[in-house]
Amino acid sequence: MLQLLDYDFMRRALLAAFLTGLAAPSIGTYLVQRRLALLGDGIGHIALTGVALGLLTGRAPLLTAVLVAVVGALVIELLRTYTGTSGDVALALLFYGGIAGGVLLVGLAGESAASLNAYLFGAITTVSAGDLQIVAGLAGVVLLLAVGLWPQLFAVCQDEEHARVSGVPARAYGLLIAVLAAVTVTVSMRTVGLLLVSALMVVPVATAQQLTRSFRTTFGLAMVLGVAASLAGVVTSFAANTAPGPTIVLIALAGFAVAAPVGALLTRNHEGAVP
Amino acid sequence: MPMSLPTALRADDIDVSLAGRPVVRGVELTVRPGEFVTLLGANGSGKSTVVRACVGLLPCESGSVHLFDTTLDRYDRWDRIGFVPQRSGAASGVPATVSEVVVSGRLGRRRLFGWPTGSDRRAAGERLAQVGLADRATAAVSQLSGGQQQRVLIARALVGDPDLLVMDEPVAGVDAGSQAALAEVFAGLVADGTAVLLVAHELGPLASLVDRVVLLREGRVAYAGAPTGLPAADAGDSDHHPHGDPAPVRPRGLPSQGPWR
Numbered sequence: 001m002l003q004l005l006d007y008d009f010m011r012r013a014l015l016a017a018f019l020t021g022l023a024a025p026s027i028g029t030y031l032v033q034r035r036l037a038l039l040g041d042g043i044g045h046i047a048l049t050g051v052a053l054g055l056l057t058g059r060a061p062l063l064t065a066v067l068v069a070v071v072g073a074l075v076i077e078l079l080r081t082y083t084g085t086s087g088d089v090a091l092a093l094l095f096y097g098g099i100a101g102g103v104l105l106v107g108l109a110g111e112s113a114a115s116l117n118a119y120l121f122g123a124i125t126t127v128s129a130g131d132l133q134i135v136a137g138l139a140g141v142v143l144l145l146a147v148g149l150w151p152q153l154f155a156v157c158q159d160e161e162h163a164r165v166s167g168v169p170a171r172a173y174g175l176l177i178a179v180l181a182a183v184t185v186t187v188s189m190r191t192v193g194l195l196l197v198s199a200l201m202v203v204p205v206a207t208a209q210q211l212t213r214s215f216r217t218t219f220g221l222a223m224v225l226g227v228a229a230s231l232a233g234v235v236t237s238f239a240a241n242t243a244p245g246p247t248i249v250l251i252a253l254a255g256f257a258v259a260a261p262v263g264a265l266l267t268r269n270h271e272g273a274v275p
Numbered sequence: 276m277p278m279s280l281p282t283a284l285r286a287d288d289i290d291v292s293l294a295g296r297p298v299v300r301g302v303e304l305t306v307r308p309g310e311f312v313t314l315l316g317a318n319g320s321g322k323s324t325v326v327r328a329c330v331g332l333l334p335c336e337s338g339s340v341h342l343f344d345t346t347l348d349r350y351d352r353w354d355r356i357g358f359v360p361q362r363s364g365a366a367s368g369v370p371a372t373v374s375e376v377v378v379s380g381r382l383g384r385r386r387l388f389g390w391p392t393g394s395d396r397r398a399a400g401e402r403l404a405q406v407g408l409a410d411r412a413t414a415a416v417s418q419l420s421g422g423q424q425q426r427v428l429i430a431r432a433l434v435g436d437p438d439l440l441v442m443d444e445p446v447a448g449v450d451a452g453s454q455a456a457l458a459e460v461f462a463g464l465v466a467d468g469t470a471v472l473l474v475a476h477e478l479g480p481l482a483s484l485v486d487r488v489v490l491l492r493e494g495r496v497a498y499a500g501a502p503t504g505l506p507a508a509d510a511g512d513s514d515h516h517p518h519g520d521p522a523p524v525r526p527r528g529l530p531s532q533g534p535w536r
Contacts, residue, residue, distance in 0.1 A: 033369040148388045155379040158367045161360045162431070165330045165441075166383040167353025205369065213415035215371040267418075 004238050012132050013124045013234050017248070019139040020184075020191040020200060021230030025208075025222035026146040027180045028201030033157035033215075034177070035087070039076070041198035042091040043185045045098030046072030048194055050186070051119045052105035061119065062134055066186045072098065073178035081171060122193035122245030124234060131190060138187045142180050153177065154215055191230065192245040200226060203252040210256070210263025225255055282344060283308055283439040283470030284329055289338035291321075291328045298324045299494045301338075304472075308438065311461065311471045311484045313502075316491035322474045323361055323443055325491065329472070330358055330441055342439065354383035357437030359445040361474075365424040365431075366417035373419070373427050374399050374412040380431035395434075402430040405460045407453055422449040429457065433464075440464065443474045446481070454480040478502060 004010045024040075031039050050068030054061030076094055079085045085093075103113050118126065127135070146153070155163040156173040164170045181201070188197040208221035233248025240247075284306040291299040299321040306312045316322040327333045329340050331347050340347040343355065357380070365376055377399040378391045385391070403409050406426040411419065416427060429445050440461075446454050458481050465471055465484065478485060488505055490498035498505060 029369055033367045035368045037368070151379065151382060151385060151390060152387070154371075154375070155382050157369075158371060158376065158379060159360065159362070159365075161327075161332055162358055162380075162428075163382070164332060165353065165356060165358035165360075166380070166435075167351065168382055209370050213370050213372055213413065213418075215369055215375050218369050 004235065009125050009127070010234075010238065012127045012129065013244070014231060016124055016127045016132055016135050017191055017230035017234045017244075018227055019135055020188040021204075021227035021248075022223050023139040023142045023146075023184050024188050024197070024200040025204040025226035026219070027142055027177065027184045029205050029215075029219050029222055030146070030153050030157050030177050031181060032202060032205045032209075033154070036091075037202045038088075038091055038198060039073075039178070039181055040185055040201040041195075042076065042094035042098070043069050043073050043182050044189075044194035044197045045095045045102075047182070047186050047189060048098050048102030048116065048119065049105060051116065051189075051194075052102045052109065055111060055115065056105050056109040062131060062186060062189065065119075065189060066138070066183060069182035069186050070179050073182035074175060077175050077178040081174065118193075119189055120193050120195045121243060122189070122191050122196070122248075124191045124244045127190050135187050135190065138183050142184050142187070145176065145180060149173075149176075150216075150219070192248050196245050196249045199249040199252060200230070203249070203256055204229065207252070207256040207259045210259040211266065225252070229255060280307060282306065282341065283310075284441075284472060285341040285344075286325070286329055287339050287341075289325070289328060289340060290336040291324050291333055292336050293324065293333075297336075297494065299328065299491075302491070302494070302496055303499070304329070304489055304496075306439070306470045306472045308470050309465055309468045310486050311465050311473070311481075312487045312489060313473045313475055313478065313481070313485045314489050314491065315475060315478065315505075317476060320491040321494035322476075322491050324494075326441055326443055326472065326474050330356065354435055355438040356383075357432035357435060357440040359428050359432045359440075359442040361443035362428065365419075365427045370415045370417065372413050373403065373408060373416055376416050376427055377403060377412075377430045377434050380434040383435055398434050398436075399430070402433045403427075405433065405456075406430045407456050420448075422453065425449050426453060426457070433460070437469065439470045439472070441472045444476070445473070446475075446479070451480065457481075458484060478505075 031037055047065040047069040050065035051061040053068060054064035072094055076090045079090045080087060102116060106113055106116055152168055152173055155168055156170045160170045184201065185197045188200055192200050204222040204225035207225050208218045212218045212221060229252035230248050233251045234244055237244040237247040282305050286302060286304040289299060289302050290297060302325055314322045314325060324333060328335050342350045378395050381395045381398065400412060403412055406429055408423060408426055416424060425445060425448055432440060446457060461471060462484055473481065485502045487500065488502045489496055490505065
């Protein structure tokens, strides 16, 4: 099995998988805490427009995707904050606008929608050294902020009003979370793809919280599970010749399927002990 | 009263509108250090709106709010304020322990990138003991009863040793025994000089602590003074609306679960 490390493209793929497996659940935990689990998916759709814009203008799709996704994430957050649009409606707007914009722009670029496939479902084995540098840089920023600012981010996601009365600029942190989610989505674009990126942000968190009681262990365990699923997914896809993105997501979901009944048992026993 | 006495909270003639509708009109409210003031009123009388405006969660259309004699928009000593928002629970989408939630109440004292320290956790432990939840520190908040979650939120407000404690219906769902214990905690705080502003729809179990009552009716102050002078109909449970109209002045839409509103 170690022979796969002989290939440059596999070493890059594993490194990219490791980085996204670590970064995606770290910001995903805050999204789940805010009950915005699908935000990643909505941003993924918006990023599609960014990818198409890159193809149309001949720039690196990864960079245009980051920019467009960040703008989309800011728009959704501002919509929620200032117009009272509910989270799910704001997400729906992103979904439809992103897909429509992406397909339209790709058509204008003279390419078929099929050329979006690599971005929709990931193409981790085609990650170039340059891609990897961008991915590493962005993942590093996401991790630094998601881990370093956890007391603030936790407070804002747990109880925004209380955080504001504690002097925490909650709206700024809300925007920061949206931006970090957008960056994470584009980082994960090459690993699991835009359609499945939400899975890597949310499924490890959902799995972890079956087994945990505290935020900190949920946060840490989700990152461990994210890395495990990503690496196992890349290795499995190499061995079984399956598509890497879906393989990663299905392995993550298998983890949830195992953890859910265990968690239910734990909870039942725990509740029995509550006076 | 002479204006030279220091105040913890002072609202002067404030008007607050929700979604363009005037909900609070011309409300005056003062809380001094060591004073326990209860803001009383039926559902929909605007009492939550008043406190939310007082802590800066809602803008005042006119009038002004001072916290510790500093206008609200210049105020930055949020570590001096303890706040118990009106919530249906303390849980969110991700598990959190009781201790983690309480420790987050010390955030006003922490710097950016500063993680909780041992003294934060010790303070949380002490406050949890005060609200009778010392043995539940490592339990998941979501597994506590509604009344216990409410006590967690009170501990979170106390953990930063506030000089002004603002509580919006904090003892809703708290059992009688715990209410008595909380009354003792609040009495101790007031004796130490903490200013307390409590929102309630009846005087209830904390009645003996109350120095002054401000009664709201349809967004206006209907009575302000000692609890003994309160109109009899308003001293007890005033959950009914005084005029039989179901809701002439609606309260804010309750933020059921969403922490974002």
